[in-house]
Amino acid sequence: MINHKGRVRPIGLLLVVWCAFTMPGRAQDNRTLSLMPVPASVQPGSGQLLIGPSLNISLQGHCDSRVERAADRFLQSLSKRTGIPLRRNADDFNASFIVTCGSAGPKVQALGEDESYRLDVTANGVRLDAPNALGVLDGFQTFLQLVQVGQEGIVVPAVTINDRPRFPWRGLMIDAARHFMPPEVIRHNLDGMEAVKLNVLHWHLSDDQGFRVESKKFPKFQQMSSEGMFYTQDEIKEVIEYARDRGIRVVPEFDMPGHSTSWFVAYPELASGPGPYQVEHKWGVFDPAIDPTRDSTYTFLDDLIGEMAHLFPDQYFHIGGDEVNGKAWNKNPKIQEFKAKRGFKNNHDLQAYFNERLQQIVKRHGKIMEGWDEVLHPDLPREIVVQSWRGQKSLAEAAHQGYRGLLSSGYYLDLMQPASQHYVVEPLAGAVAGLGPEEQQKILGGEACMWAEFVTPINVDGRIWPRAAVVAERLWSAQEVRDLNSMYSRLKKISADLEWLGLTHQSSYRLMLERLSGANDMHALKVLADVVEPVKGYARSKAREYNSSTPLNRLVDAVHPESDKARDFAGLTGRLLDHASTQEDLDAMRKALMSWRDNHHQLEPVLKSNALLQEIVPISRNLESVATAGLQALDYLSAGGHAPAAWRDQQLAMLQQAGKAQAELLIMVAPSVQKMVEATVPE
């Protein structure tokens, strides 16, 4: 068991957002700090630090080469974001940015290392103090978020920040099995993670659709189970080093005994059924499973895990363990016999037997086993970690039994839910809230999950970012930090910042719309794309037959999971119905509605010219109808609220139709218009 300090309480005064803070002695100089995640304590100071080419860093205390590299990268980032040329000069003894590092930290980053830091910015300079290198990395990121351009130039307002995370395990899972994600994609996502202080990359490396890691011992994995798409061991090592430099642990997942069809293409002797096997190209839960009854299985796994445990230095090793449907076991008489002989009541018992033996192997190689909900079984030792895709109830149950757990239910980024929906998911809520403090300490944190059935390297950034940032805040900041308006306003800022790191969530959106627009101007397509969202949950899988060869190049693949424009319009609608609109609000609503109403006319020739856009014609027409209804409703509401009953019925019927998914897309302004129509009084 590793020695980790577990969850910590926020210290000091919490300032969710420090709004309209007026600098003493300066007229009309309103500044807003836009930090995400919100630090544990923020104390405004007096004055501001001007950033200029002479800014330099001095490293003191136990700063090692990792911190040196971090300081270089910090200055590069600061230079990029400000346009001011900055370079570290190690010989500068008058540096105005002094970093003091208490310890360089262990060679392999451990769960629960101290990530706290204190950042002091005054008009004269900066002090960043941290007991451990990780806190220095965190402090650098906070500083970058403090940079503002104001009337006096590029500045950082004076401030004292004392900060530390609430949970020690703040992860992002990336599925590289369903669609392979090249190392470059992983790397810039690690940059994004660092920016919002996520500290675990959970790398889903094998599944029915592929085994993505080079094995020296079992080369048939890359030769036969990967279709040529795998990470070499050198690439893995580079990613791990890259992650460590950014204060991020890398936990590999090799999913077994289910989700392992691809394994059997190379090594059919591991399977419960006779085969033959092919790398799976469809999505879903499949029958093939490892045969847990043969000793040879464990000899093989011992070798494989031995090799992978060496390649991945982190102390945790994820064995998946989810969604075993048991069909392959049921079909195999020898396995049935084995179950009967051992007195196993069901396949869950059999899987627990597998997990138990697996856990011994994992442990023998110096690792702690982690698995999804399904691994939970009283026969397993208490040191394993359970990752819950089912929810707080399952997590509470695990904690109650003495297991440590992570929440991922509610943090599935592939379900296309708005940031707000992920943001309110609290690991310590629900059934977990009913646990005692010691049991609550078992909740290590959580992980945002990016399952990759519907993403490619082109659009994956736009599925992860910026929404992963709100999960990062949930896991870092105090439970009380939950104002949605503040969150969205800060999210907008961080989203822009992330593009400077090479993330493409904004630029790819434009590229994909340009691709769909062909030789036409993309403006009209963007007007539509800006107010639609992909269908939610698992609706896409049900909409048509998808597989790994299906092009993901349609409008649904391009649009953002969450429409900012539609959310803004919903806010305007809310104020309208609360009779709280300003004239500016009303003008903005009318202008937006008119642009949506008039868009179909502009867009029609573009839609007609392109096979990939044929499916969009009805949704574009629907937007026209919805906007027309919205404009009429606005007129009625402005003129007292009465509307002809027949018009009202007709619009509500139309809106019900227009609210339905078309081309796997939803018109996100339809619900707002529906509210407006509903608010009219039938004559």
Next chain:
Amino acid sequence: MINHKGRVRPIGLLLVVWCAFTMPGRAQDNRTLSLMPVPASVQPGSGQLLIGPSLNISLQGHCDSRVERAADRFLQSLSKRTGIPLRRNADDFNASFIVTCGSAGPKVQALGEDESYRLDVTANGVRLDAPNALGVLDGFQTFLQLVQVGQEGIVVPAVTINDRPRFPWRGLMIDAARHFMPPEVIRHNLDGMEAVKLNVLHWHLSDDQGFRVESKKFPKFQQMSSEGMFYTQDEIKEVIEYARDRGIRVVPEFDMPGHSTSWFVAYPELASGPGPYQVEHKWGVFDPAIDPTRDSTYTFLDDLIGEMAHLFPDQYFHIGGDEVNGKAWNKNPKIQEFKAKRGFKNNHDLQAYFNERLQQIVKRHGKIMEGWDEVLHPDLPREIVVQSWRGQKSLAEAAHQGYRGLLSSGYYLDLMQPASQHYVVEPLAGAVAGLGPEEQQKILGGEACMWAEFVTPINVDGRIWPRAAVVAERLWSAQEVRDLNSMYSRLKKISADLEWLGLTHQSSYRLMLERLSGANDMHALKVLADVVEPVKGYARSKAREYNSSTPLNRLVDAVHPESDKARDFAGLTGRLLDHASTQEDLDAMRKALMSWRDNHHQLEPVLKSNALLQEIVPISRNLESVATAGLQALDYLSAGGHAPAAWRDQQLAMLQQAGKAQAELLIMVAPSVQKMVEATVPE
């Protein structure tokens, strides 16, 4: 002397743009081929090839691993641009894309290798044939440009293309000395070069401001002359390999005997003066120069060039040789004595002596020397290559004397000229046109030049691209290809394509505008930014004191060198004054003018909030005045053309003011409005 085939004549029928080509048997299916550079011959075929996940490539003939990698990259690019998952399956014997390669080409790419190819696309498949691997690479790029999205899906129209370049040397010079450009910047620019068939990276690696290459023999170069910004030899090798994979030669330039202040920081014994020396931070022409009179100089250079000749395998070696002002030589009595003893009439003779000895060294190391105009001197052997920043006259003189030459005059991308201005610069025009055919054969081609005083890694892509593509076309396509409308329409397409390669000329523009807008919406700033351009030529150097520490983060650093919107507006104005406007034209003019007129009101609070935007206030106000005048002129012109004389005088005076540079920016719609006002008839 290497054996190169020199310039070739375009073969077959030339189709500048193949407009509105109707597919036989398909109604209303207008397609335009948008190829840049325009191939030597394009023959439309019948039908089209549908691109789907089953598309696969078969490599035949003498295809080596370079072509294999190119095929992989080609499929990746095609996949990126279409969204269709594509991967090369080497075992597929039914591949529909058959590549036949006559020869793998020499290990080190040589000047004048055969770059021709034949590309045959039918409804059933593709044949790409080339006598040499380079032609295969070129053919892949042409195919990528042919991809279109149409009513039937993603297609390539049937076509037969026979293509080869007009000039064998088509280069891009990147200055990595004034502002260091990290390897990643060089790499994605190599991707851009490949896309438009440029085949020489001329890498300007040393100057007064830095020596950017690691030397194992003279490590003080990187230690003392680079301020920490240099390429390691491994990085250089990687870039060269990367370039070779893309059919691009890498020619290094070490500028001497002038432009070498940074050298003397490390090795003062090379200098003509006593020093002390510091790495230069300012821009311009400086006095320090290598002492050409000492034998020790040549011993040193022999060692250095020996090392660098080994590191850079290309047969050409650029020694700079430009802008030696001679002051350091004049000040040194020993050098004066040397000149007198040798009977040198002037410093040009002294430099020729230096160049002669340098040429012997370069030749001894197996290379051919290249230099700027100034190296031209009858004492030098005819094998050297002269790069002309002075123009065709100087080039003709060189060719007449028997030297081979390259044109760069007219291709300086740092001068912020419009694409059209570079496009019309013809290497075989002017004095060169008067040469005989054999002398004309001495003109190898040309190079676009990106001098780096005013660019950083953030905005350099936007300075190079897309304008470098028109220089590429000038050097590849027939002399007769020069229609500006066609060029601009194809440039727009290639510009969008280039972003898929990782070039940031469009995305960085947005990021820089977002950075300047801070927490404000960037729309208003973009309205202004879209119609202004940086001042032209060397006006920026004169506008204020710049040096290498000056932040390049102002609006002038963000805006495009050429405003598409202003050019479009100039087109509309032209039609208006020719009485050829449609109602749509007039509506578009009015809409544009109104948005510019109303913009200052929106932008004012943003400008006020940001120190970096204070300088923009007058230009934003001027845009308002210009647009107001434009709207009034439009009214007068629509109503017969008469306008009050006083109004007219007032507007012309205002426009004269508004046409002047402000904040190093020019309002590019002002000249159009001026024409409109001038077209009114004073009452």
